Amino acid sequence: MKISIIGTGYVGLVTGACLSECGMNVTCMDTEEEKIANLREGILPIHEPGLQEIVTRNFQSARLKFTTNIQETVERAEVIFITVGTPPREDGSADLKHVKTVAREIAQYINGYKVIVSKSTVPVGTAKMLSSLIREKMNRLKKGFDFDVVANPEFLGEGTSVRDFVHPSRIVIGTRSLKAQKIIKGIYESCIKEEVPFILTNFETAELIKYASNAFLATKISFINEISNLCDKMGVDICGVARAMGMDKRIGGRFLRPGLGYGGSCLPKDTRALIKMGEESRVDMRIIKSVCEVNCYQKKIMADKIERKLKGVNNKMICVLGLSFKPGTDDIRESPSIGIVKELLDRGASVKVYDPIAMESVSRQLTVHKTIKYCRDEYECAKDADAIVLATEWDCFSNLDLMRMRADMHGTYFFDFRNVYDPKKVIAAGFYYVGVGRSNIGEEIESARRDAVNDSK
Numbered sequence: 330m331k332i333s334i335i336g337t338g339y340v341g342l343v344t345g346a347c348l349s350e351c352g353m354n355v356t357c358m359d360t361e362e363e364k365i366a367n368l369r370e371g372i373l374p375i376h377e378p379g380l381q382e383i384v385t386r387n388f389q390s391a392r393l394k395f396t397t398n399i400q401e402t403v404e405r406a407e408v409i410f411i412t413v414g415t416p417p418r419e420d421g422s423a424d425l426k427h428v429k430t431v432a433r434e435i436a437q438y439i440n441g442y443k444v445i446v447s448k449s450t451v452p453v454g455t456a457k458m459l460s461s462l463i464r465e466k467m468n469r470l471k472k473g474f475d476f477d478v479v480a481n482p483e484f485l486g487e488g489t490s491v492r493d494f495v496h497p498s499r500i501v502i503g504t505r506s507l508k509a510q511k512i513i514k515g516i517y518e519s520c521i522k523e524e525v526p527f528i529l530t531n532f533e534t535a536e537l538i539k540y541a542s543n544a545f546l547a548t549k550i551s552f553i554n555e556i557s558n559l560c561d562k563m564g565v566d567i568c569g570v571a572r573a574m575g576m577d578k579r580i581g582g583r584f585l586r587p588g589l590g591y592g593g594s595c596l597p598k599d600t601r602a603l604i605k606m607g608e609e610s611r612v613d614m615r616i617i618k619s620v621c622e623v624n625c626y627q628k629k630i631m632a633d634k635i636e637r638k639l640k641g642v643n644n645k646m647i648c649v650l651g652l653s654f655k656p657g658t659d660d661i662r663e664s665p666s667i668g669i670v671k672e673l674l675d676r677g678a679s680v681k682v683y684d685p686i687a688m689e690s691v692s693r694q695l696t697v698h699k700t701i702k703y704c705r706d707e708y709e710c711a712k713d714a715d716a717i718v719l720a721t722e723w724d725c726f727s728n729l730d731l732m733r734m735r736a737d738m739h740g741t742y743f744f745d746f747r748n749v750y751d752p753k754k755v756i757a758a759g760f761y762y763v764g765v766g767r768s769n770i771g772e773e774i775e776s777a778r779r780d781a782v783n784d785s786k
């Protein structure tokens with residue numbers, strides 16, 4: 330099976346590489362010449378666990394090719410995946426200009442039957458629009474070839490995308506054509522070695538499944554963050570609440586980790602796009618609007634917490650650990666961690682930062698401030714700081730030498746904004762512990778420690 334992928338970003342590269350790993354003959358195309366030249370040299374534009382090996386192996390065996398030539402990309406393939414970006418417009422709606430350009434190019438170079446798969450996250454109605462756009466342009470060019478469009482949204486999470494491709498929870502195939510449905514289902518069946526549910530449906534349902542899924546994940550996160558804020562005030566431990574909630578199979582335990590809110594290139598963008606879709610259909614998406622509001626507010630609440638505990642952050646030095654929007658990736662798009670860095674800088678703090686992978690992305694993209702110091706490791710970051718803020722739960726931050734850090738610091742606060750640590754361990758190292766939705770724990774242990782010290786006097 331000859332497959333072409335147009336748009337070699339996260340989704341395109343992972344999909345292309347994984348399909349080639351299953352033995353398909355794949356060409357990944359992108360207009361960015363430097364990206365393609367680098368890929369041919371084995372240099373990937375993203376950090377994604379497991380991807381480097383797959384790309385190298387399949388490129389070397391010529392099952393995976395990289396090109397900037399759109400004509401060749403279209404002509405050679407039986408199946409074309411469109412995986413270009415759909416960036417948000419100012420009003421939150423998805424900008425389809427790249428998707429439309431690709432559709433016109435496909436119409437221009439089509440040379441026989443093709444299945445055209447829309448994999449980018451696109452608003453309801455896009456697959457239908459693509460179909461008409463390609464048909465119209467082909468008619469103008471007097472081309473009589475047959476083609477089918479399929480809406481096949483992806484559910485790959487950054488940092489786990491290779492694993493998510495190999496172990497999908499479901500595969501959604503939206504098309505009117507049984508022929509195209511059979512071809513796409515066949516591709517996935519030959520790749521995925523386990524039982525996986527196929528949702529065979531129409532364009533519109535497939536497109537909405539993607540938005541509704543991401544919006545629901547965002548809702549779970551904002552919900553638990555709101556409950557955690559209540560826990561902070563009421564002296565209740567959110568960890569116990571979330572764990573017990575998650576044991577109810579109707580609720581499920583995943584995406585109930587409180588923190589700084591959700592970030593990345595998907596949940597923030599897709600929730601805003603869903604609100605916009607609602608507006609266009611005259612449906613007020615009240616839940617999703619609140620979800621976005623709670624998410625924005627969460628960073629502010631956490632910055633307030635730091636400010637309150639430190640009695641002001643002006644001229645204080647804060648060490649922020651973790652900058653990517655989640656562990657396992659170097660992506661900092663809409664990263665909550667960057668949000669908290671900006672909040673702290675705006676309030677007059679100096680900030681030292683460290684991330685095991687995302688430092689380069691940050692220094693390349695973050696042009697906000699002169700008062701950020703980029704550090705070589707966690708310990709340099711903590712040196713002389715008034716407080717540590719653990720913002721992204723990278724594995725390497727779960728086993729810090731807390732005693733060493735504390736000894737080199739100026740202050741005593743440890744803000745664990747991903748609830749990574751057992752507060753007892755942090756307090757034993759001489760810190761004052763502040764988590765999310767578990768302030769009672771820090772305070773209880775602290776007062777028990779004070780009592781113990783007093784008793785021993």
Ligand code: UGA
Pocket residue numbers: 450483484485486487488543546550583584585586587588589590591592593594595596654655665
């Ligand atoms: C998300 C979805 O999870 C994927 O299924 C989907 O395919 C993808 O968007 C997409 O549309 O392409 P992703 O953006 O990679 O994936 O990241 P998530 O794992 O969803 O995490 C998003 C944010 O939520 C991160 O900032 C993370 O730290 C935060 N989060 C996640 C929490 O704060 N608490 C949680 O319990 C879970």
